[in-house]
Amino acid sequence: MSRIIRIGIIGSGGIAGGHLRAYQNMENVEIVGAADIVPGRARQFLDAAGLTEAQAFQDHRRLLELELDGVSICTPNVSHYQTTLDALRAGKHVLLEKPMSVTLDEAIEMTQASQDTGNMLTIGFQPRYDPNMKLIRQVIQEGKLGKVYYVEVGGGRRRGMPGGTFIRKELAGAGAMADIGCYSLDFALQALGSPKPLTVSAVTSNYFGTNPAYHPEASRFDVEDFGAAFIRLEGGITLQFKISWAMHMDTLGASMFLGTDAGLKVTPAGQGPWSGVWDGQVGSMTLYHDLLGQHTQTPLPRIEHNLNVFEEKVKDFVRALSDGSAAPIPASEILYNQAIIDGILRSSAAGKEVDIELPNLG
Ligand SMILES: NC(=O)c1ccc[n+]([C@@H]2O[C@H](COP(=O)([O-])OP(=O)(O)OC[C@H]3O[C@@H](n4cnc5c(N)ncnc54)[C@H](O)[C@@H]3O)[C@@H](O)[C@H]2O)c1
Numbered sequence: 001m002s003r004i005i006r007i008g009i010i011g012s013g014g015i016a017g018g019h020l021r022a023y024q025n026m027e028n029v030e031i032v033g034a035a036d037i038v039p040g041r042a043r044q045f046l047d048a049a050g051l052t053e054a055q056a057f058q059d060h061r062r063l064l065e066l067e068l069d070g071v072s073i074c075t076p077n078v079s080h081y082q083t084t085l086d087a088l089r090a091g092k093h094v095l096l097e098k099p100m101s102v103t104l105d106e107a108i109e110m111t112q113a114s115q116d117t118g119n120m121l122t123i124g125f126q127p128r129y130d131p132n133m134k135l136i137r138q139v140i141q142e143g144k145l146g147k148v149y150y151v152e153v154g155g156g157r158r159r160g161m162p163g164g165t166f167i168r169k170e171l172a173g174a175g176a177m178a179d180i181g182c183y184s185l186d187f188a189l190q191a192l193g194s195p196k197p198l199t200v201s202a203v204t205s206n207y208f209g210t211n212p213a214y215h216p217e218a219s220r221f222d223v224e225d226f227g228a229a230f231i232r233l234e235g236g237i238t239l240q241f242k243i244s245w246a247m248h249m250d251t252l253g254a255s256m257f258l259g260t261d262a263g264l265k266v267t268p269a270g271q272g273p274w275s276g277v278w279d280g281q282v283g284s285m286t287l288y289h290d291l292l293g294q295h296t297q298t299p300l301p302r303i304e305h306n307l308n309v310f311e312e313k314v315k316d317f318v319r320a321l322s323d324g325s326a327a328p329i330p331a332s333e334i335l336y337n338q339a340i341i342d343g344i345l346r347s348s349a350a351g352k353e354v355d356i357e358l359p360n361l362g
Contacts, residue, residue, distance in 0.1 A: 005322060006067060007318075008033050009074060010060045010073045012044070016034070016072070022310065033046075033056065036058065038058075039058055060087075064090040064092060072095045080099075080102070081102065096124065097123075098183070099174075099179075099341065100182075102178075103173065107335050111335050123329050126312065126313040131307065132303050133282065137190060139264060147260045148257050148258065151188050151257050151258070153240075155251070156245070156246075156249070158246070160245055161245040163215075163217045166178075175245065177344060178341065181241070181344075184241065196356075197233055197340050199355055200232075200343030200353065204345065205227075209223070227242065227244075228241070254268070262287050267282075267284045284302060286299050
């Protein structure tokens with residue numbers, strides 16, 4: 001029988017419920033406590049799940065005084081930085097919700113803190129657990145495309161702008177980039193084996209979010225609802241990226257990886273306003289290559305599954321805690337994602353291409 005893993009949850013809002021349910025479905029996990037800055041919310045959160053014995057706090061630092069193996073951090077983006085640093089320095093391993101942080105400097109410090117303390121910092125990009133996403137990565141990593149030199153990813157929603165903390169720069173850091181763009185970037189970066197970003201040229205806009213005809217909270221809306229970027233990655237790879245929370249279009253089309261031996265086209269699952277390969281929803285995968293001198297298209301069979309990828313990411317964290325293995329989705333990888341988002345915002349503000357500079361950590 002594996003040992004009991006003791007867990008705390010910081011933030012008791014929407015996504016914390018997903019973490020809690022996943023932990024409750026695991027026999028070797030005990031949810032020891034939760035914290036939320038809104039008075040009474042952590043208690044209510046735990047009680048509603050029947051966890052009346054678990055401890056509730058308003059201040060996450062009190063939760064971190066308990067004997068815990070790991071914590072899930074499920075707060076708005078703006079508090080990812082401080083809660084993560086506090087948790088790592090209190091000797092806890094961390095599963096942090098996406099996006100990693102609000103600024104690149106924060107992400108660098110968080111990655112460094114994980115290395116300095118020796119505590120795991122893993123970021124919750126659950127689409128990585130989709131078997132079709134894994135297949136795409138495998139095809140690319142096995143070299144089936146030859147040298148990959150150009151990639152296009154992105155997607156959008158015809159209408160799909162959230163509200164609340166997601167539309168305020170001071171709380172979310174960025175809009176569509178931080179909410180769904182980071183998934184799309186992770187799709188490309190993880191499939192390519194995490195190449196380092198070098199430069200970014202980007203534009204962002206918010207014509208929809210700031211228009212009361214399209215958003216009920218238009219007067220509070222100060223983030224981007226659209227972005228497009230041209231990103232140079234190490235190894236001579238160009239990444240073209242676009243993401244949209246709202247647009248007058250049904251879809252922003254397929255994703256593609258162009259290689260010297262073959263190309264891979266990935267279409268989004270479903271049709272219409274919410275389609276886009278930014279959240280692990282793969283519709284079809286087709287290899288374009290030459291066979292015996294003929295232009296050939298080979299469909300890759302889509303893997304049908306009923307895995308709950310969100311639960312898989314939480315399970316993988318617990319697995320790493322149980323056997324002492326490395327972070328499933330290490331901060332050092334997601335740093336590149338955050339660096340691109342930072343570059344997109346800087347480039348858009350400057351109206352020109354910007355360099356991405358990252359320290360050598362560790
Ligand atoms: N992986 C996913 O599928 C997914 C989906 C939705 C949201 N998210 C991410 O999860 C995070 C939270 O989103 P949400 O939709 O649950 O937000 P939410 O607003 O529903 O919940 C956030 C909770 O955190 C609490 N909080 C704020 N600051 C805190 C602090 N310093 N200490 C303790 N509690 C604090 C708030 O009071 C609130 O209860 C965001 O970063 C978001 O990007 C991920």
